[in-house]
Amino acid sequence: MSGQTVILLDGHAPSPADLDWLLVSRALAFGEGVFTSLRVADGQVVFLEDHLWRLQSGLQALRLPLDVIDWMLLQQEMQQLATQQQDGMVKVMLLAGPGGRGYQRSPDLVWHRFLHARPLTIQSEAYQGISCWWQPSPGIAAETSSKHLNRLTQVLASINCPSGYNEALHHDEKGQITEGIARNVFWFARGCWHTPALAAGPLAGVMRRQILATLQDEGVEEGFYQLQDLLDAEEVLLCNSLQGIWPVTELHGTAGCLARWRVGPQTRRLMADFHPSLGLPLI
Numbered sequence: 001m002s003g004q005t006v007i008l009l010d011g012h013a014p015s016p017a018d019l020d021w022l023l024v025s026r027a028l029a030f031g032e033g034v035f036t037s038l039r040v041a042d043g044q045v046v047f048l049e050d051h052l053w054r055l056q057s058g059l060q061a062l063r064l065p066l067d068v069i070d071w072m073l074l075q076q077e078m079q080q081l082a083t084q085q086q087d088g089m090v091k092v093m094l095l096a097g098p099g100g101r102g103y104q105r106s107p108d109l110v111w112h113r114f115l116h117a118r119p120l121t122i123q124s125e126a127y128q129g130i131s132c133w134w135q136p137s138p139g140i141a142a143e144t145s146s147k148h149l150n151r152l153t154q155v156l157a158s159i160n161c162p163s164g165y166n167e168a169l170h171h172d173e174k175g176q177i178t179e180g181i182a183r184n185v186f187w188f189a190r191g192c193w194h195t196p197a198l199a200a201g202p203l204a205g206v207m208r209r210q211i212l213a214t215l216q217d218e219g220v221e222e223g224f225y226q227l228q229d230l231l232d233a234e235e236v237l238l239c240n241s242l243q244g245i246w247p248v249t250e251l252h253g254t255a256g257c258l259a260r261w262r263v264g265p266q267t268r269r270l271m272a273d274f275h276p277s278l279g280l281p282l283i
């Protein structure tokens with residue numbers, strides 16, 4: 001079963017009858033729902049607690065009580081697919097069913113669990129350092145920190161990023177740095193790591209949370225930053241919980257090359273801390 005694609009919808013293989021509710025669901029109509037993508041290595045979900053926390057915070061951001069989902073059952077399903085998959089990823093979506101009047105939600109709405117296990121493509125060369133494109137964020141959605149199903153910002157951002165760049169780094173309309181297309185950003189400057197605060201607009205990434213916890217004792221600053229802060233950095237990285245840490249070695253924009261960085265000891269150390277459990281390469 002390892003490496004295959006497997007889908008569970010409310011605990012079963014989906015049947016044609018599921019289309020009856022799915023096609024008229026609020027998840028499809030309005031993007032009402034949350035998701036997360038889990039790395040599976042050695043048959044285990046990596047950072048399970050953080051992913052559950054993020055799904056729960058996402059539902060709270062949608063003003064929902066947590067008991068719309070049976071969390072024990074969901075956890076069992078995640079582990080079942082991780083055991084089958086051994087190495088790969090599982091996408092978990094919590095989907096709002098049909099109901100309500102227009103945008104207004106009905107109080108007895110049914111929520112559905114959708115789990116999709118599949119292989120993960122690892123871009124080995126990215127762990128040596130990537131080239132990144134500096135671009136404005138295409139738009140700011142509501143509840144930027146939660147991983148809701150409205151991902152048009154990221155879809156447009158990836159269309160806007162020229163080919164040849166592994167990722168883009170975004171700024172908002174005030175020029176403040178937010179995050180990558182599908183990654184959070186950290187940089188090391190003047191003896192300390194920095195990352196945009198959640199209030200600056202990034203997603204509350206699981207990998208971001210893990211890195212913040214690791215760096216807690218040595219000091220890490222969460223704040224509001226401009227391009228100049230990044231240009232002053234010694235090391236820069238992008239991260240997510242599926243593909244770990246990608247060192248950033250070049251930043252380009254419409255004006256040409258904006259900065260170059262080395263893959264330094266601070267980044268190597270974080271890769272060494274996290275990549276073995278994620279089953280990912282070191283530099």
Ligand SMILES: Cc1ncc(COP(=O)(O)O)c(C=O)c1O
Pocket residue numbers: 154179180181182183184202203204205206207208239240241242
């Ligand atoms: C917009 C955005 N930011 C950050 C991340 C990183 O999140 P995580 O570390 O939870 O994978 C993702 C992941 O897909 C993302 O889509």
